[in-house]
Amino acid sequence: MSVETAKILPLRDGAGTKPKIVAKNVQKYFGNVLAMEDISCTINEREFVAIIGPSGCGKSTFLYLIAGFEKASQGELLINNELVVGPGPDRGVVFQEFVLFPWLTVLRNATLGLDIKGVPRQEAEERARKWLRLTGLSGFENAYPSSLSGGMKQRVAIARALSYDPEVLLLDEPFGALDVQTKNYMIQDLQNLWVEANRTIVMITHSVSEAVQLADRVLILSSRPSRIIADVAIKLPHPRDLRDPQVRRYEDEVTALLSAEVDKAMKRERQTFAGRS
Amino acid sequence: MSNATPSAPFAGVADEQRLRSILYRGAASAFLFALPIIVFLLIWETTVRLGWINATILPSPSNIARRAWVLLDPADPAKSILLTHIVVSLWRALSSFALACVLAIPMGLFLGLNRTAYLIASPLLSLLLPLPAVAWAPIFLVIFGQGDITIIAVCFLGAFFPILYSTIQGVRAIGRHSLWVVRSMGASRFDIFRRVLLPGALPALISGLKLGMAHSWRTLVAAEMLAALTHGLGFMIFAARSYMDVSTMFVGIVCLALIGLLIERGVFGSLEALTIHRWHGNGKVGSHR
Secondary structure, eight states: OOTTTOOOOOOSTTOOSSEEEEEEEEEEEETTEEEEEEEEEEEETTOEEEEEOSTTSSHHHHHHHHHTSSOOSEEEEEETTEEOOSOOTTEEEEOTTOOOOTTSOHHHHHHHHHHHHTOOHHHHHHHHHHHHHHTTOTTOTTOOGGGSOHHHHHHHHHHHHHHTOOSEEEEESTTTTSOHHHHHHHHHHTHHHHHHHOSEEEEEESOHHHHHHHOSEEEEEOSSSEEEEEEEEOOOOSSOOTTSHHHHHHHHHHHHHHHHHHHHHHHHHHHHHHHHO | OOSSOTHHHHHHHHHHHHHHHHHHHHHHHHHHHHHHHHHHHHHHHHHHHTTSSOTTTSOOHHHHHHHHHHHHOTTOGGGOHHHHHHHHHHHHHHHHHHHHHHHHHHHHHHHHHOHHHHHHHHHHHHHHTTSOGGGGHHHHHHHHOSSHHHHHHHHHHHHHHHHHHHHHHHHHTSOHHHHHHHHTTTOOHHHHIIIIIHHHHHHHHHHHHHHHHHHHHHHHHHHHHHHOSSOSHHHHHHHHGGGTOHHHHHHHHHHHHHHHHHIIIIIIHHHHHHTHHHHTOSOOTTOOO
């Protein structure tokens, strides 16, 4: 399935058809290593897109390009039709390892983006409290991160990224560092949050069930050097239940596409290895 | 009062109880800290009094205390010899420490942030860091002669390298993701410095300051023995040897130990309690104990 022919199917309320993030033939080298061969895609306004691929395929690199932390070697990356030149407050980022600031309380972590913007303290606190409530952290405002569990830390990081109102939310394997139970609970628990947030969301993940449960669209990347090999629209209303047979069918579809790619990659790896020895 | 909430008096009682338990625990830990020292002093006193040890080489603690009282001359603090020595020593140690902070912290931040500069400076630092600062004393003596400048310069070197090294390590330990988080919030360079680099490096910086002050205090004694003309605890100890005045030497040693302890526990202890211990306190959410 090529990117050009992939139809965008908005399913969440309010998800528009206006392109928000556009990648045109993006290529990325690290030194002499080609990490990203050619990535082209369009992510629409208020769409939740999950990007999945074999490990080491450069999924996170693509997210960092959108965030502006890294620069593309070739091609263009546009947000609102403007070239990405660096990080900015129009994009909020949540990392796998939370990256909270241990010297700030939960509330001060959450108001950080607004403090930097120069929003008056009282207004900043009010806005941060709203997202702390929606992420289920009411009552923990004055705690320091060191006293929180992993799941709660990630809730703080999500609240922190949403508090300063970015148009795009970038999630880099947000549940990757959590244990299975916490992860499943959080995915279920936060489903309404994404609807409430009503932003363009790009999530990097290696879990098919996570992608299928949360996203409107799943982009499948090939192994390195990466290309987009499939673009699957998940035409189901939110919130979704993993036991729902329709969700299962999507899960099977994405898994099949992904494992075919992983098989190919493994075979190639074995051949190169055999050729060398 | 009819308006008073019924819980108010109980809260008062609870506060009082908590205060009392804090006081009690503080007294208990102070006692536990002092007990081995007291026992040690008692054994020392007894062995000297029993004549097992020659009192002209090792005077008894009571003898040292009496000597300290005479030197302290509490009746006229302005003319107290011991106080003058202490003040002069403290002034030298603190001014060299302050000078080291002023130079080492900005330099450390710069070297921690600039990779090229770090690569150039790192081998030099590895060479200079383990060098005892007193080794420089003769060179400074040649340049500046005896006096405060030589002493302060030597103590400064003692404090400078630990502070510089810790600041560099503190800044370098801050992950790039931490910087990315605030950069994606639109942080300016100053914001990044103030909100991430400085607090992020603070735990390492505090241990660097602690180490720097300890080095400065240790170097001071040797530097004063070599370069002091009239005052300072190191000078006092060294000068007393001409009169075989062992108890005065011990008074000096005890003062050095006590002041060192006070600086370490009092100044840096409370600095840590206000920062690192608060951030990484073992208190779990919801409990205020």
